Amino acid sequence: MLEQEVKELIVDVLQxxxxxxxxxxxxxxxxxxxxxxxxxxxxxxxxALQKRYGxxxxxxxxxxxxxxxxxxxxxxxxxxxxxx
Numbered sequence: 282m283l284e285q286e287v288k289e290l291i292v293d294v295l296q297x298x299x300x301x302x303x304x305x306x307x308x309x310x311x312x313x314x315x316x317x318x319x320x321x322x323x324x325x326x327x328x329a330l331q332k333r334y335g336x337x338x339x340x341x342x343x344x345x346x347x348x349x350x351x352x353x354x355x356x357x358x359x360x361x362x363x364x365x
Contacts, residue, residue: 283356291352294329295322307353315351323349330355336362 288302291311295318309315312323326349327338336359338345348358 283360284352287352287355287359290329290333291316291326294325305352307356308351311349311351311355326355330359334359334363 284307285302288305288307291297291305292300292302297316300316305316311318318326327345330336330338338348348354
């Protein structure tokens, strides 16, 4: 399942040793509340998504901010934009 892949990617890229992919709620916010990630974390995740799925994201785009709202939103964006 794509959401599980995204969770694993987040844990691996950010080296979240205290969090297992299963501990991440697909609908929980990734920033501030929820996982409490910051802009550097977002950049690292964005680079990893680009490498793994061939997706290009604009850091300044409001749409990109919406995609990073939760694991579910990221998975939906990947599904819609994945290079076949």
